[in-house]
Amino acid sequence: MPSTLNEHIVTSYEDELTNLNKSISEMGGMVEQAITEGAMALLKLDHSQAQDVRQFDKKIDEMQQRINDAAVSIIARRQPMAADLRMVVTAIQVANDLERTGDMAKQLAKRAMQLENLGLAPKFYNGVKHMKDLVARQMQAALDAYLTRDSKAAIEVCNHDDEVDAIYNSLFRELLTYMMEDPRNITQCTHLLFCAKSLERVGDHATNIAEAAYYLETGLHLGADEQQRQPR
Amino acid sequence: MSLESVSATSSNPIPNAPPKMTGDKVGVFYGEKQALFDVDLKIVANQVTSLIGPSGCGKSTFLRSLNRMNDTIDGCRVIGKISLDTDDIYDPSIDVVELRARVGMVFQKPNPFPKSIFENVAYGPRIHGITKSKAEMDELVHSSLRRAGLWNEVKDRLNEPGTGLSGGQQQRLCIARAIATKPEVLLMDEPCSALDPIATAVIEELIDELRENFTIVIVTHSMQQAARVSQKTAFFHLGKLIEEGKTEDIFTNPRNKQTQDYITGRIG
Numbered sequence: 001m002p003s004t005l006n007e008h009i010v011t012s013y014e015d016e017l018t019n020l021n022k023s024i025s026e027m028g029g030m031v032e033q034a035i036t037e038g039a040m041a042l043l044k045l046d047h048s049q050a051q052d053v054r055q056f057d058k059k060i061d062e063m064q065q066r067i068n069d070a071a072v073s074i075i076a077r078r079q080p081m082a083a084d085l086r087m088v089v090t091a092i093q094v095a096n097d098l099e100r101t102g103d104m105a106k107q108l109a110k111r112a113m114q115l116e117n118l119g120l121a122p123k124f125y126n127g128v129k130h131m132k133d134l135v136a137r138q139m140q141a142a143l144d145a146y147l148t149r150d151s152k153a154a155i156e157v158c159n160h161d162d163e164v165d166a167i168y169n170s171l172f173r174e175l176l177t178y179m180m181e182d183p184r185n186i187t188q189c190t191h192l193l194f195c196a197k198s199l200e201r202v203g204d205h206a207t208n209i210a211e212a213a214y215y216l217e218t219g220l221h222l223g224a225d226e227q228q229r230q231p232r
Numbered sequence: 233m234s235l236e237s238v239s240a241t242s243s244n245p246i247p248n249a250p251p252k253m254t255g256d257k258v259g260v261f262y263g264e265k266q267a268l269f270d271v272d273l274k275i276v277a278n279q280v281t282s283l284i285g286p287s288g289c290g291k292s293t294f295l296r297s298l299n300r301m302n303d304t305i306d307g308c309r310v311i312g313k314i315s316l317d318t319d320d321i322y323d324p325s326i327d328v329v330e331l332r333a334r335v336g337m338v339f340q341k342p343n344p345f346p347k348s349i350f351e352n353v354a355y356g357p358r359i360h361g362i363t364k365s366k367a368e369m370d371e372l373v374h375s376s377l378r379r380a381g382l383w384n385e386v387k388d389r390l391n392e393p394g395t396g397l398s399g400g401q402q403q404r405l406c407i408a409r410a411i412a413t414k415p416e417v418l419l420m421d422e423p424c425s426a427l428d429p430i431a432t433a434v435i436e437e438l439i440d441e442l443r444e445n446f447t448i449v450i451v452t453h454s455m456q457q458a459a460r461v462s463q464k465t466a467f468f469h470l471g472k473l474i475e476e477g478k479t480e481d482i483f484t485n486p487r488n489k490q491t492q493d494y495i496t497g498r499i500g
Contacts, residue, residue, distance in 0.1 A: 006493060006498040007498065008496070008497055008498055009497050009498065010497060013497065079455075079456050080496070081455065081459075081483050081484075081495045081496050082483060082484060082485060082486055082492050082495055082496055083492060083496065084496050085483075085484060086484070086485075218485075219484060219485030220485075
């Protein structure tokens, strides 16, 4: 099914779909910013930045509600069909994944505030930083795939999810090692374990968005089946 | 529960059952002008097939070919083969009047005869000699009106003129009239375009019930109606059949760009 679409005859309909897409793009940008700042607040134990991230999350939640309302309105008034229908439905799904990702970023900021008096040695946070960089790249790639309707790029994101899981598992073992070395490390490392789990969830949300991108473009579902994941 | 069973109906066709009607390389000419090119289409029994497409695409022309209503148009010529079960309906041995009792038609504008409600429904069976007694005729008229969802509204005034009914009622009277001859196939050419939304909903409910016993082919300008009532959809454009398939596939993920453009309201 060719992805390039001509314009709607009814301009206002075309505008509504364009604006819905723009809203997803905007929300994606906000969430990417939240992940970056949440991680930075954690790594620097910056209380004030952490507060900002928590406040910012409210704006992300409002964005999701606006996207949901716009999607429902389009369905009621326009009865979208085919790719338009898939676009509206996946916009609701993607906004949900982005909102959950925003919550994960907020979790990182909360941990920053809890760790404030304990300090955080670089050897502890390097693994988390590395994992954050990876999932941030995954999220960006997934959003790009969705906004440009690139099914091949979507498959790539899904294929890289194994890497995220591998890094999470390795980080988990590393943090356990520090805790076993010295009980004084336990509090910090436990907080970081939760952060790693939050980042692993962000990776899953990125995969969900990539799957939505694939469905939007092809009308088919990307299965766990290896064959389906080979780029065509 | 699989999605298959969610969309299954009580009158699921037997897999691989032969089609009720088949169009095989059907072409139609109005004089020198060719209006329909090379149409291959199978009409599945006990299902609703909708024909969609922009004005002038040939969908009504194709519909009329299915019961040889095009014969009534001067200069109209049909090539290719159209079969009802295994019979070629354009074979010279076919009685076209009998064909139209087997393949009935309901038109866009309700057109009851200038007769009573009862006589509107009785006329067809009478001229085809379907019933042998008055009691049988009464039963046939009553059951046709019941099946058309009109009985409760007219049972006390069967002798009143059919033209005295509302638009929606008149259309249901026309449906009762069409099914009274016990057709196998019902052709409907935009049956709801002259009706209000409630009357339309009543007819759509009726179509859903009728397909237990009939095969239905409907031409409609409303994509939403085609999406609601039919199991199979065929998209026509400029005299050609562009794409056909399961209705839910056509409207969620059509294979052809022209189909997508049409159903989403885009300029091709």
